[in-house]
Amino acid sequence: MQNLKTDVLVIGAGPAGSMTAKWAAMSGAKTVMIEKRQEIGSPVRCGEGMSKAWLPDVGIKPSSRWINVEVEGARIFSPAEKVLEINEKHAGNEVGYVVERDAFDKQLAIDAANAGVEVMLKTSAISLLRDDGHIVGVTAKQFGQTFEIRAPITIGADGFESQVGRWAGLPTNLALRDMDSCIQYRMTNVDSDTRYCDFYLGKVAPGGYVWIFPKGDGLANVGIGVQVSKLRNPADVKMYLDKWIAEHPAYSKGKKIDMVGGGVSISAPMKETVTNGFMLVGDAARMIDPLTGGGIANGCIAGKIAGEVAAKAVTANDTSKQFLQAYEKGWRAKIEDKLYRNWLAKEKLCTLPDETFDKIIDALQGVKLEKLTVLNILKAVHDKYPEVTKEFEAFL
Amino acid sequence: MPSKKTLHIESSGQICIYCGACVGICPLNCIYLDETRITFDEKVCTRCEICVRACPVGAIEIG
Incomplete structure (x- = not known):
């Protein structure tokens, strides 16, 4: 050469x-x-989830060649599995399309x-x-x-x-706290709702979350990220995901058809x-x-x-x-x-106990947020659980 | 000087999934991933064990 x-x-x-x-x-x-x-x-x-509003600005044309599913929004599940639904426009940059990344x-x-x-x-x-x-x-x-x-x-x-x-x-x-270690199974025969990308927060995935990104026809990416500083034993990441799947019948009946892993930076x-x-x-x-x-x-x-x-x-x-x-x-x-x-x-969320996650998601039930900002969320939470927002005074 | 511990990366594919998590977190930039081959620089590695924690599947051992 x-x-x-x-x-x-x-x-x-x-x-x-x-x-x-x-x-x-x-x-x-x-x-x-x-x-x-x-x-x-x-x-x-x-995980193959991505938002879509930015695509025209950089000259990418959406195509059925790489889009599996177009979702309506995200569902955030608290540890007690109270649910918050968020419209796709406000749901952050993993929600919009589920794609075939390759x-x-x-x-x-x-x-x-x-x-x-x-x-x-x-x-x-x-x-x-x-x-x-x-x-x-x-x-x-x-x-x-x-x-x-x-x-x-x-x-x-x-x-x-x-x-x-x-x-x-x-x-x-x-640093260890600046990275999530991740693992994901692509599973078939699962009951995932193709209208949503789902996120499960709390100690099921310390410093990260479990995600379900639907790919249609009973297929979904089921994955987890855990903050490396919160890992104690070798293979903990896989253990957390396997445990979560075992506790969720809609997914434990699924069959794994591939497996991927990787690191994700969560730094400033x-x-x-x-x-x-x-x-x-x-x-x-x-x-x-x-x-x-x-x-x-x-x-x-x-x-x-x-x-x-x-x-x-x-x-x-x-x-x-x-x-x-x-x-x-x-x-x-x-x-x-x-x-x-x-x-x-994220730095704040990483420190919250499960009960606080439950209260936050609970306080947001039925609240119509015009715009999903940290400030608006905190105001809504403040109305129901003023003691919770005390921890967030820095943001108010 | 105490002798260095040994670092073993199980990269034959029995455990390792070639995800690169260890490569990205290594503070000394001494682990290399090349498709399905992982190597590390024995001389540079200080056995800090950060990669052991970062590996999602437990393919790295220090003894």
Whole structure:
């Protein structure tokens, strides 16, 4: 394999990477996207729930190729299994469509390729190239051969277990409390309601939740995330999920047909996502919503901005950290506030005993909330259980 | 100096599901996942046991 030169190099062909590459190419930059796997989108490591309002803004057309089910909303179950129904518009970024993630990822990669991106499969980045304090591409490996890909702008979109972010010196390290460890079964023969994505809170999943995302025809993703700092013994995550399933007949009669796992960051937004010649995007940049665990929307929204800024930097012949602030500021303007607020809310929720969850959900029964904000929820809870809201004075 | 404990990642597929949770949480960036192969850098690893806790299926042991 000969050494390559391009304008923009994207590492990782998940949704954030494909979006970044597509928008860089559409903005006129010669773009290469490398993916270490041989098949984009597979194996899936995702609950497969996502919101939908953001799709037109980044140029993604909903398609039956990757949509399994369109849900009306979410149901939040308290530990005593009192239920709160939330309309899809307010339900956060995991609710809207339940998708076939491998097909979704492939479609985004196809869109990128059709926009002119060169896609290279089975190609791993093994180290960053540096020149005069700037990152200028990677040493890559494909089919056992090592070669260089040089580019004035390199973008790390290598997901939760990002290596390149760390190589670039960006602060991606996570504390135990900043990560949920997750496992999920795809199950058939279960009674899930295809109108809702369901979430079960409390000690069934400390610092996380159990989710049921329906895929239609008796099929559903049944999964769990547990905060790593709350795990005590090896394989606790699987134990929590198996226990939950055993206690729920609608699911214990189901049959498992596949199993996936993974890590989800639940940290506060990163302080810095760019350096000279380099940007970090998506799960790699810890853009996952720390309350909902949803990462696709934020990754794609930031990816579009990263692609556009990358092309501009190439045209301006300025790939300095300063120039790339346009990306840093751009993605923060779109999503940082929400990430931060949801991180605060999550930090609080992690500390609540089951009884408090029950009271909160109970207080919201029958209350019509115009807009589902933390403030509105707290006001509603305050009317019925003023002692509960005392704990939340910081939010009021 | 006490000798280092040994870290064992069961990555033949009997337990490991290649999810990458250990890779993402490792504070020293010394675990690598390549499709269905997991390796770690013996020299860099301090046996901090964070990956043991993060593994959802209990595929990592320290002894």
